Amino acid sequence: MLGRLLEGSARQGGTLLAISIFAGLLLPPLASALRDVVTPTVALLMTLILLRVDFAQVLSYLRRPVMVAALLAWLLLACPLLAYAVVRAVGLATGLDGPLGAALVIMATGCAATSSPAFARLVGLDGEIALVASLLSTLLVPFTAPPLALGLLGIDLSLSVAALVGRLALMVGLPLLVSLVIRRLAGPERLRRWGRAVDGAVVLLVVLYGFGVMDGVLAKLLAEPAFVLGGILLAFAGSAGLNLVTALALAPAGRGLALSAGLLSGNRNMALYLAVLPASTDARILLFFALCQFPLFLSPFLLKPIYRKIA
Incomplete structure (x- = not known):
């Protein structure tokens, strides 16, 4: 029964993710109750993602360092400059010369979302290159994002390398060890049979x-409806724009890689910025990072039919 439920969740993954983001918005007590489980949820999520990764394929990508x-x-470099x-x-004509414009540029400096490998698998793209890019971009973002934000916008992101390394140890190091133990105990054949159930989980x-x-x-929506709705529209425009321009720019590397890279580029890890940025950061910029969850969660539902046709 549990296995069938999880496999059904995998089949309807895009729809469930789309529903969840609106349920969290419209049911504040539920969102508040689950706020403190975000960190352990991400750690467990990474463990399950690593169970589904083909490490041979990951190593094959790592043997192509130039790519x-x-x-x-x-x-990490071209996308923020394009966003800027x-x-x-268009800043003066559209109102992007204020905090929303700054937030869009900072969003483009972010690393790929931790959930990118799972989202790539949901829409039929390459989960292994998504994992490689997600992990390596997270390692590099403390060295690329602060100078870009300071040089382009005059904003000090104050990302702590030590805090990020500690977060990575919890979110990646521990899940990697646990996943390796589970792989050894379960064996490849059992993991293969469990594959769809793991995807559902x-x-x-x-x-x-x-x-x-x-x-x-x-x-925030009730207090500042115009700003929040404008922020949501900008988040969708930024996500779609980065996705499209990345897929076009990397098309010579192959359609599959280009589409996976586009998904990575459009879905950035704003939760990381929300966790490590100081409280003195402009509240409107932090709010925009939260609003970026809408295109992130809706992307599998909206993009899967498109990827089916062109992947």
């Missing part, structure tokens, strides 16, 4: 995460 370096340079150029070009964990990150957003 990986080019992908990371595009994600757009904000500068991943979906349910991301659903819990979606509830928790919406804590307080409804109150």
Whole structure:
């Protein structure tokens, strides 16, 4: 019974994720109750993602350092510069010369979302390159994002390398050890049979995460509806724009890689910034990072039909 439930969750993953983000928004007590489970949920999520990863394929990507370096340079350097150029070009006419424009540029400096491998698998793309880019971009973002934000916007992100390393040890190191133990105990054949159930469990964990990150957003929506709705529209535009321009730029590397890179580029890890940025950061910028969860959670539901046609 449990196995069938989890397999059903995997089949309906995009729909469940889309529902969860709105449920978290419209049910504030539920969002508040689940706020404190976000960190352990992410750790367990990474454990299950690592159970589904083909490590041979991961190693094959790591043996192509030029390709990986080019992908990371595009994600962490080129995308923020492109976002800044757009904000500068249309800022005065669209109102992007204020905190929303700054927040969009900072969003583009972010690392790929931790859930990217799971989302890539949900829409039929390459989960292994998504894992490589997600982990390596998270390691590099403390060295790329602060100078870009300071040089382009005059904003001090104050990302602590020590805090980020500690977070990575909890969110990646521990899940890696646990997943290796489970792989050894279960064996490859049993893991293969459990594959769809594990995918379903991943979906349910991301659903819990979606509830928790919406804590307080409804109150902001009621207090500042124009700003919040504008922020949501900008988050969708930024996500779609980064996705499209990345897929086009990397098309010469192959359609599958380009589409996976586009998904990575459009879905950035704003939860990391929310966790490590100081309280003195502009509250409107922090609110925009929370609003970026809408395109993140809706992307599998909205993009899967498109990827089916062109992947």
